[in-house]
Amino acid sequence: MGRLLSRGLLGRRRRILAAVLAALAMACAAIGLRPDTSSVTVLTAARDLPGGVLTAADAVPVALRPGTAPDGVLRPGTPVAGRMLAGPMRRGEPFTDVRLLGPDLLAAHRPGTVATPVRVSDPDSARLLSPGDAVNVLASPADWDGSEPARSIAEGVTVLALPADESGRGALIVLAATPEQAAELASAQSGGRLSITMAALRR
Known part of the structure; x- marks a missing residue:
């Protein structure tokens, strides 16, 4: 009779343990299916x-x-x-x-780099650009007839921004330039016109 009583108690404990484990499994499943409301x-x-x-x-x-x-x-x-x-x-x-003009836009560039807006004469070429592209900037006289080659005034400069511009006077782009390049670009566009060619990115 003692053995039967022991077996009965053992079976009851097993059933209780199985019920507890089943409840825990259901609780874990419910937690796993609950949508993550944090955002x-x-x-x-x-x-x-x-x-x-x-x-x-x-x-x-x-x-x-x-x-x-x-x-x-x-x-x-x-x-x-x-x-x-x-x-x-x-x-x-x-x-x-980095999507907005300001100090953060120049954070990835060398110290001393300045954001330099320039206006290029061919708006169609500017439409091919995206921020991060590298370009070479060429300068020619305002009355340039193509008899002499345009001179290169900045090579491998990075495009920072392409501001919307409805002036109808070429296209405005913002370049990451050295102070020396910025001075050269300002001087060149004050008395002539600028054009660009695509450049390979420096590694």
Whole structure:
């Protein structure tokens, strides 16, 4: 009779243990299926943006899953109105520090690099560019007839931004230049016209 009692107690304990383990398994499964409600809110483009000066209506807050936001992303409350967008953005694309003209845009370049706006005579060639491209800048007289070659005044300079420009006078681009190159570019475009060719990126 003692053996039967022991077996009964052992069986009961096993049933209780099995029930506890089953409850734990169900709880773990429920936790695993529960949607992750945590998120990080960032500023994104409210519409397709061509570049140029931003307004407050150009940025909207959007919640992203943790780990999906890019480095340097701008959070709600960051002022963007009046700042210059470095290049075109698609609707829903997050704003980051390097997408806006300012000190952060030059952070990846050598100390002393300056953002230099120049106007090139051929807007069609400028439309082929994107921020990060490297270009060579050529200068020629305003009345250039092609009888003499244009002179190179800056080689392998990086395009920082392509601001929207409706002046109809060529195309405006912003380059990462040395102070010496910036002075040469300013002098050349004051009395002539500038053109560009694509350059291989320096490694």
